[in-house]
Amino acid sequence: MPLSVPPFSELIAGCTRSAVHLEMRDVYAVEKEKREFEAWRGGFRHDPTDRASWWRPWLDLVQETVARGVVVQRARIVSEPVSEYIRYEHAGTFTNVAAGEEVRWLPRRRASDIALPGNDFWLFDDRLIRWNHFTGDGASAGQELSDDPVAVKLCADAFAAVWARAIPHDQYEIH
Numbered sequence: 001m002p003l004s005v006p007p008f009s010e011l012i013a014g015c016t017r018s019a020v021h022l023e024m025r026d027v028y029a030v031e032k033e034k035r036e037f038e039a040w041r042g043g044f045r046h047d048p049t050d051r052a053s054w055w056r057p058w059l060d061l062v063q064e065t066v067a068r069g070v071v072v073q074r075a076r077i078v079s080e081p082v083s084e085y086i087r088y089e090h091a092g093t094f095t096n097v098a099a100g101e102e103v104r105w106l107p108r109r110r111a112s113d114i115a116l117p118g119n120d121f122w123l124f125d126d127r128l129i130r131w132n133h134f135t136g137d138g139a140s141a142g143q144e145l146s147d148d149p150v151a152v153k154l155c156a157d158a159f160a161a162v163w164a165r166a167i168p169h170d171q172y173e174i175h
Contacts, residue, residue, distance in 0.1 A: 005143045011124055012065050012072075019065065020159045021074040021122045026083040029138035040088045048094055059099040066100030073102045075162045077116075080107050080175045085138075093169050104166030107175075114161045115154065123155045 012019050046054040062072055074096065078086050093103050120132040129151055133141040146152075 005130065005145045008122075008130070009061060011122070011128070011130060012061065012070075015065065015070045015124050017069075017125050018071045018073070019122060019124050020072075020163075021120075022116075022155070022159050022162060023074065023076045023120050024116065025120065025134060025138060026079050027085045027138045028134070030140050036092075037085070037088055040091065041084070046092060046095065048098075051098070054092075054095050056095075059095055062096065062099040062101050071102070072100065073104075073159075073163065075104050075106060075159060075166050077106045077108055077111050077162060080109070082174055087174055090169075090172070090174055097169055103169040104163060105169065105172040106162050106166040110165055111162065114158060114165075116158050116162075117151070117154055121155050123152070123159060126156050127152060129155050 065072055076086075076089070082090070090105075096103055117131075120134070122130040122132070124130070127147060129146045129148075131144040131146065133144065135141050
């Protein structure tokens with residue numbers, strides 16, 4: 001039976017070792033990003049030297065979590081050539097890195113022999129999964145929490161395999 005899903009800030013606050021995130025979609029259409037994505041499409045780019053203009057609560061949360069000694073990692077499996085949305089994500093990822101998150105990119109062709117779960121996820125301390133569900137067009141379809149040991153092992157193994165092959169953000173060139 002699925003567990004109720006507390007706010008993300010509570011889940012990550014309970015971490016003592018690691019919080020890892022695997023993203024596998026080429027397009028996300030979540031409501032909270034629509035305005036920023038449209039601005040990016042119109043030519044807006046964050047100025048890396050003007051931290052005050054792009055720093056946001058999410059980055060505070062990551063920075064606080066990393067300061068507590070928790071490793072925060074995100075791996076993205078992407079099709080190449082990348083979608084417009086992935087170009088947008090890549091352009092803004094320097095903010096995640098500035099907050100202390102480690103980010104890597106894996107071309108989908110290099111993931112063919114990795115057993116992957118059917119949905120994006122966050123895995124907290126190798127014990128608790130927050131599944132992220134999406135509709136076909138990339139809109140959020142909610143989250144689900146699981147502590148099922150078989151699913152936890154699948155997610156941990158999948159993330160480790162992806163992470164080992166993936167390219168660090170500062171070395172990944174958009175194709």
